[in-house]
Amino acid sequence: MTVVLEVENLSKSFGGIKANNNISFRASSGEIIGIIGPNGAGKSTLFDLITGYTKPDSGGVKFNGKSILNLRPDLISSLGIGRTFQKLKPFLDQTLLENVIIGALATGINLNQARDKALEMIDFVDLIDKRHYFAKELSTGQRKRLELARAMATEPKLLMMDEVTGGVDQKTVPGLVELIKKLNKLGVTILTIEHNMRVIMDISHKILALDQGKKIIFDKPKNVQLNEKVIDAYLGVVNATTS
Amino acid sequence: MTIEIIIQAIISGLLMGFIYALIAAGLSLIFGLMGIVNFAHGEHLMLSMFSSFWLWTLLGLDPIISIPITMLILAISGILTHYLLIRYILKAKMIVQICATFGLSVFLRSLAQFLWTPDFRNVGNPLLEGRLEIAGIFIGQPQFYASLVCLLSFLLLYLFVNKSETGLALQATAQDRKAAETLGINSNKMFALGWALGLSCVSIAGTMMSNFFFIFPDVGVHFALFAFVAVALGGFGSIIGCLIAGIIIGLVESLGGLLIDPSYKLLYVFLIYLIVVIYRPQGLFGR
Amino acid sequence: MNNNLQKAKLEPVWHTNKFIFALIFFLVTLFFFFPFINPSNFQLHLMIMIFMYAVMAQSWNVIAGFSGQISLGHVIFFGIGGYTSSFFYVEYGITPWIGIFIGILFSSLVAIAIGIPMLRLTGHYFAIATLLIGFSFQIIFQRWDLIGAASGLWIPLNWDNPWLTLQFHESKIPYYYIFLIFFLLSYFSIWIIYRSKIGFKLRAIRDDPQAASSLGIPVAKYKIIAFVISAIIMSPMGSLFAQYILVIEPERMFDIEISIIVLLIAVMGGVGNVWGPLIGTIILIPLSEYTRIFFGGTGGSVDLIIYGILIMLICIFRPSGLISFFPKKILERKKFL
Numbered sequence: 001m002t003v004v005l006e007v008e009n010l011s012k013s014f015g016g017i018k019a020n021n022n023i024s025f026r027a028s029s030g031e032i033i034g035i036i037g038p039n040g041a042g043k044s045t046l047f048d049l050i051t052g053y054t055k056p057d058s059g060g061v062k063f064n065g066k067s068i069l070n071l072r073p074d075l076i077s078s079l080g081i082g083r084t085f086q087k088l089k090p091f092l093d094q095t096l097l098e099n100v101i102i103g104a105l106a107t108g109i110n111l112n113q114a115r116d117k118a119l120e121m122i123d124f125v126d127l128i129d130k131r132h133y134f135a136k137e138l139s140t141g142q143r144k145r146l147e148l149a150r151a152m153a154t155e156p157k158l159l160m161m162d163e164v165t166g167g168v169d170q171k172t173v174p175g176l177v178e179l180i181k182k183l184n185k186l187g188v189t190i191l192t193i194e195h196n197m198r199v200i201m202d203i204s205h206k207i208l209a210l211d212q213g214k215k216i217i218f219d220k221p222k223n224v225q226l227n228e229k230v231i232d233a234y235l236g237v238v239n240a241t242t243s
Numbered sequence: 244m245t246i247e248i249i250i251q252a253i254i255s256g257l258l259m260g261f262i263y264a265l266i267a268a269g270l271s272l273i274f275g276l277m278g279i280v281n282f283a284h285g286e287h288l289m290l291s292m293f294s295s296f297w298l299w300t301l302l303g304l305d306p307i308i309s310i311p312i313t314m315l316i317l318a319i320s321g322i323l324t325h326y327l328l329i330r331y332i333l334k335a336k337m338i339v340q341i342c343a344t345f346g347l348s349v350f351l352r353s354l355a356q357f358l359w360t361p362d363f364r365n366v367g368n369p370l371l372e373g374r375l376e377i378a379g380i381f382i383g384q385p386q387f388y389a390s391l392v393c394l395l396s397f398l399l400l401y402l403f404v405n406k407s408e409t410g411l412a413l414q415a416t417a418q419d420r421k422a423a424e425t426l427g428i429n430s431n432k433m434f435a436l437g438w439a440l441g442l443s444c445v446s447i448a449g450t451m452m453s454n455f456f457f458i459f460p461d462v463g464v465h466f467a468l469f470a471f472v473a474v475a476l477g478g479f480g481s482i483i484g485c486l487i488a489g490i491i492i493g494l495v496e497s498l499g500g501l502l503i504d505p506s507y508k509l510l511y512v513f514l515i516y517l518i519v520v521i522y523r524p525q526g527l528f529g530r
Numbered sequence: 531m532n533n534n535l536q537k538a539k540l541e542p543v544w545h546t547n548k549f550i551f552a553l554i555f556f557l558v559t560l561f562f563f564f565p566f567i568n569p570s571n572f573q574l575h576l577m578i579m580i581f582m583y584a585v586m587a588q589s590w591n592v593i594a595g596f597s598g599q600i601s602l603g604h605v606i607f608f609g610i611g612g613y614t615s616s617f618f619y620v621e622y623g624i625t626p627w628i629g630i631f632i633g634i635l636f637s638s639l640v641a642i643a644i645g646i647p648m649l650r651l652t653g654h655y656f657a658i659a660t661l662l663i664g665f666s667f668q669i670i671f672q673r674w675d676l677i678g679a680a681s682g683l684w685i686p687l688n689w690d691n692p693w694l695t696l697q698f699h700e701s702k703i704p705y706y707y708i709f710l711i712f713f714l715l716s717y718f719s720i721w722i723i724y725r726s727k728i729g730f731k732l733r734a735i736r737d738d739p740q741a742a743s744s745l746g747i748p749v750a751k752y753k754i755i756a757f758v759i760s761a762i763i764m765s766p767m768g769s770l771f772a773q774y775i776l777v778i779e780p781e782r783m784f785d786i787e788i789s790i791i792v793l794l795i796a797v798m799g800g801v802g803n804v805w806g807p808l809i810g811t812i813i814l815i816p817l818s819e820y821t822r823i824f825f826g827g828t829g830g831s832v833d834l835i836i837y838g839i840l841i842m843l844i845c846i847f848r849p850s851g852l853i854s855f856f857p858k859k860i861l862e863r864k865k866f867l
């Protein structure tokens with residue numbers, strides 16, 4: 001398997017807080033990598049560093065063997081990295097279809113082709129009936145699907161999802177999980193930030209666990225589950241809150 | 244060029260700086276409280292100058308005496324502005340907010356032109372006249388007292404906002420409208436108070452300036468521009484930043500005029516704004 | 531296989547409403563025949579002002595509606611256009627027809643030069659910066675001796691070659707047609723851009739620049755593009771206006787009031803929609819021209835008093851502009867032209 005993404009010793013501090021402290025990991029082609037960690041662990045910061053929204057203090061990021069450090073977000077996107085945002089960023093004053101068309105235009109096709117592609121993506125996330133709804137009229141879960149469809153329309157080789165199952169109606173979670181699996185089957189490498197342990201254990205090939213900006217472990221799900229530090233830092237908290 | 248001339252320029256720059264600071268403080272207070280830039284600020288200044296002019300012309304009240312009355316007039320117009328206009332646009336898009344106060348400015352300025360013609364007027368024979376001379380440096384009395392009064396008012400405003408109970412309630416509203424409301428603070432009243440206070444500041448500056456400035460419908464425009472610059476320099480919403488920014492503007496204006504070319508005075512100030520906001524968008528003192 | 535999807539793919543990206551098309555065709559024809567019904571000079575002047583302000587408000591709308599920024603200094607492109615064509619005619623005898631394009635070039639260069647440092651500014655900072663830049667241009671032009679400083683430029687009158695020198699002393703009708711053509715061209719181009727790939731990308735940036743860049747859209751480049759498009763359609767209006775009045779001076783060509791009026795018109799009609807500025811113009815410009823006549827010289831500000839009141843009312847009651855009065859069915863983007 002070829003390495004798609006290579007993150008090396010990535011660090012970033014905000015004032016005194018070390019949001020990311022020397023994080024390294026690799027993602028190979030076709031993998032689903034789950035990223036877990038308690039609130040404030042630095043998961044979203046890691047995404048922002050990889051996709052160019054935040055400049056790292058030190059470290060390196062390589063995509064398909066080439067450094068993408070310090071590139072602008074739009075250039076990183078056009079190299080083939082798509083992402084969604086934890087704090088959703090749909091184009092509120094535009095329809096679902098228009099949102100996704102804008103994503104599809106990234107591949108350099110003409111408007112009619114982009115419309116077809118967008119419709120396929122919208123169908124893929126099961127919102128075809130809502131295509132003419134304005135984004136501001138959609139529910140949170142639907143907006144998450146919108147972002148997913150929009151990011152997918154750019155035809156990324158690597159898709160990074162920040163808590164797609166968080167804050168949505170629990171009934172829609174299985175659907176989203178199926179979606180991620182379907183995507184992965186199409187050959188897309190996936191990084192997904194998740195709080196839902198059942199989901200993450202189910203779908204991930206590997207799990208990266210963070211706590212207070214540090215990597216605790218990067219391993220197969222079953223090994224992560226058994227890791228003491230993870231249990232202390234994260235699973236313990238989850239168990240405590242759910243019991 | 245003698246050293247006296249330079250000192251003279253520094254002093255007159257400082258004196259104007261205090262006045263700019265008070266005008267800017269009014270703008271900053273309103274912005275800090277509800278995130279709205281009052282693009283009609285210059286017209287409110289103009290209104291206060293005209294109020295003081297008419298009080299003098301019709302009732303023979305010298306500006307220095309009519310300060311409380313112009314304050315009252317402007318405070319009331321501030322409250323009206325809030326209840327009749329601002330209240331409805333608090334949640335609107337920024338473009339709508341800008342247009343609303345911009346519309347108010349167009350309305351007030353043209354109304355003034357319609358009612359009072361574009362003529363230049365002035366307050367003749369005010370109590371404050373003539374010049375003070377200190378060690379070979381001349382200072383116009385009206386300028387001197389205007390900036391003294393403005394500085395004092397500025398300090399009072401600062402104390403009020405930071406020490407009084409109402410001032411603290413204002414700050415709480417500014418920080419978090421919802422949280423303040425759970426504490427029993429009526430944010431609508433606070434906003435109205437903010438407008439009243441903000442325009443009172445303007446009225447003091449305007450009244451004192453009516454002693455030595457021509458009064459005409461467009462008079463507020465340049466002062467408002469300076470106030471925008473001061474507020475941006477000081478960091479939007481920071482009152483103490485206004486004082487320092489006001490002084491910087493006063494000095495840049497007078498020294499730039501003296502050392503380079505007086506006809507480009509405004510440009511120097513504008514240039515400072517552009518440089519600061521482009522390289523330090525949070526302002527000199529903003530976080 | 532999937533019925534809904536197949537059906538959806540048959541819908542065009544943009545629906546075309548035949549009725550509105552017919553209406554526009556009818557109106558354009560009317561415009562072309564208008565001079566044949568012997569309109570008065572005032573009526574011609576009114577129409578010319580409508581065409582001019584409709585284009586200028588559209589230019590403002592490009593920035594506000596496409597990239598979401600509020601410009602309070604839009605008059606600079608008007609002034610540059612007017613001064614450039616006039617200067618090249620006065621100084622070198624170059625026909626204003628070419629001058630218009632030199633003006634467009636200069637305006638675009640200025641748009642880029644201003645646009646690049648302004649990229650970092652948003653919201654109030656941007657608005658205030660443009661306001662100050664507008665004033666700065668006026669101050670500089672008032673003192674720039676090459677182009678006549680405060681006394682401005684007087685375009686030498688010429689009776690021999692009206693079409694070459696673009697000055698018509700006998701009748702306003704040629705001006706009427708020239709402004710009409712520029713108006714149609716500008717609106718048609720903006721309408722095309724609105725529906726094009728560029729239009730989609732610009733709207734994405736307006737709504738959320740960060741999300742736009744996650745989709746591979748270079749935000750800075752497209753903001754500059756919007757600025758340049760805006761300058762390109764504004765600048766010829768300055769050139770044509772200069773030919774219309776034949777004496778230009780900084781107070782007139784860089785009048786802050788022009789910046790204000792184009793903003794009021796666009797907001798009144800509805801920002802972000804191609805037709806908003808036109809609707810605003812059709813209401814506000816006749817209003818101001820008629821009040822000016824009605825109140826005469828002394829009441830020169832009555833129109834602005836009314837503008838001010840109207841705009842405040844719009845902000846309170848119809849923040850999306852008068853266009854929102856149209857039935858929702860027509861407005862919904864898929865049906866609106």
Ligand SMILES: Nc1ncnc2c1ncn2[C@@H]1O[C@H](COP(=O)(O)OP(=O)(O)OP(=O)(O)O)[C@@H](O)[C@H]1O
Nearest residue numbers: 014017019037038039040041042043044045046086
């Ligand atoms: N722009 C910023 N400025 C200052 N501090 C920041 C910034 N972004 C993140 N932080 C801090 O960095 C730390 C990591 O934040 P991050 O958003 O990456 O956490 P997270 O793992 O995504 O948490 P959550 O599960 O809540 O989404 C937090 O302490 C946060 O407060």
Ligand SMILES: [Mg+2]
Nearest residue numbers: 043044045086
């Ligand atoms: Mg996060």
